[in-house]
Amino acid sequence: MLTPDLIEKFAAIVGAKHALTSKADIAPHLLEPRGKFSGHSSLVLQPGNTEEISAILKLANETNTAIVPQGGNTGLVGGQMPAGEIVLSLSRMNRVRNLDTADNCMTLEAGVTLHNAQEAASAKGLIFPLWIASQGTCQIGGNLATNAGGINVLAYGNTRDLCLGLEVVLASGEIWNGLTSLRKDNTGYDLKHLFIGCEGTLGVITAATMKLLPAPLDRATVFAAIASPVEALELLSLVRRMSGGAIVAFEIMPRSGVEMSIKHGGCRDPLEAPADWYVLFELAGFDTEGDMNAKATGILEVAFEEGLVSDATIAASTQAAQDLWRIREAMSEVQRLEGGSIKHDVSVPVSKVPAFLDEATALVEKMLPGCRPVPFGHIGDGNIHFNVSQPVDEDKDAFLAKWQEVSAAVHDTVRKYDGSISAEHGIGTLKRDELAATTQPVEMTIMRGIKQLLDPNGILNPGKVL
Numbered sequence: 001m002l003t004p005d006l007i008e009k010f011a012a013i014v015g016a017k018h019a020l021t022s023k024a025d026i027a028p029h030l031l032e033p034r035g036k037f038s039g040h041s042s043l044v045l046q047p048g049n050t051e052e053i054s055a056i057l058k059l060a061n062e063t064n065t066a067i068v069p070q071g072g073n074t075g076l077v078g079g080q081m082p083a084g085e086i087v088l089s090l091s092r093m094n095r096v097r098n099l100d101t102a103d104n105c106m107t108l109e110a111g112v113t114l115h116n117a118q119e120a121a122s123a124k125g126l127i128f129p130l131w132i133a134s135q136g137t138c139q140i141g142g143n144l145a146t147n148a149g150g151i152n153v154l155a156y157g158n159t160r161d162l163c164l165g166l167e168v169v170l171a172s173g174e175i176w177n178g179l180t181s182l183r184k185d186n187t188g189y190d191l192k193h194l195f196i197g198c199e200g201t202l203g204v205i206t207a208a209t210m211k212l213l214p215a216p217l218d219r220a221t222v223f224a225a226i227a228s229p230v231e232a233l234e235l236l237s238l239v240r241r242m243s244g245g246a247i248v249a250f251e252i253m254p255r256s257g258v259e260m261s262i263k264h265g266g267c268r269d270p271l272e273a274p275a276d277w278y279v280l281f282e283l284a285g286f287d288t289e290g291d292m293n294a295k296a297t298g299i300l301e302v303a304f305e306e307g308l309v310s311d312a313t314i315a316a317s318t319q320a321a322q323d324l325w326r327i328r329e330a331m332s333e334v335q336r337l338e339g340g341s342i343k344h345d346v347s348v349p350v351s352k353v354p355a356f357l358d359e360a361t362a363l364v365e366k367m368l369p370g371c372r373p374v375p376f377g378h379i380g381d382g383n384i385h386f387n388v389s390q391p392v393d394e395d396k397d398a399f400l401a402k403w404q405e406v407s408a409a410v411h412d413t414v415r416k417y418d419g420s421i422s423a424e425h426g427i428g429t430l431k432r433d434e435l436a437a438t439t440q441p442v443e444m445t446i447m448r449g450i451k452q453l454l455d456p457n458g459i460l461n462p463g464k465v466l
């Protein structure tokens, strides 16, 4: 129970100014932008450094007070939403502690936004290649806690692959300094990987050392019309073969989604005639400027000859490339303007994406007559956002009431194709019960054992993941 006396003790750690108790101040922390998840809480703490977080967790552990860590509050599975717990906001922890061009890494506090992390890298002629739609708002601590994926995973991996070391405050208040720039370190278990993707249930990530890469000198962005996901995969292997490893993104979109981006997202149709499906891909390299466009042209010539592509455009300027990417990036948000949308963040082996899409689409069309499937996303790494918009005339709430039943069926199909029911968004509360019901018992035993070891009193983000 959060008594006034206890609130005062927590507030004393961060200072009254950074302990929010008024409804209006707390409100932004209780609703995520998409509006699917809401929470309640009577205290938001905004610590300014790791020592304050340590003191908060020590007090929380001693008093059995539960804490929900929160970054940019852009999570899509409810992991950052409090159900009465104290919200621990990382937003004031927003310093770039160090950027080292010899070791090619930077150490960031958890509250640095992904956009600011990218800017810090580019100021030194380097890139931090994590690229997700919410990058202006989301924070590096949240990216790590959810092991965020995004558009460049096929080239650079997900957040986990970009992390060298972590600083974490444990439930006891103890600080683990695992910040390292080492590329090779086989001294026992790699503890950072326990905290990456733990969604705040095992510890609070307060800082991280992340990899930096040289900035490509040249890029080409291609938007191509294709007949179906089968052609998308054939084109993917052609691009891989002909680009010499220069491929950094490869996305698929259906006509229905492109139309929504045109209608609501201020995008222009890049090609003259409509096609059933599209691929948007990007090449990046280190040769002379213009070389990537030449490579893309060569690839498209072969793709036309082989009948994989019916029409295509290569962006002629940075602005044109951004306009093409806007079609893809808007695709999630514009669905809101078409009524209810039942969403799935799933992955299957890349080779099985076409068969999965066929089967899952037929399934939802049977379950939800008149629905409008909008499956799109990172076909290059097998991660599809299998979203289904409501029929035009149906009531939104009535449609959304079918979420669980539809998800269960779609996820059964995912498992049939050896896939994952959470590719890049996490488990949160949305998929918690399904995780427990469908994961191998031995995996659940290991996960519960780790939780028990690191958070014996269950104060860290209770009710999430497990």
Ligand code: ZN
Pocket (backbone or CB within 6 Å): 150, 151, 377, 378, 385, 424
């Ligand atoms: Zn995505």
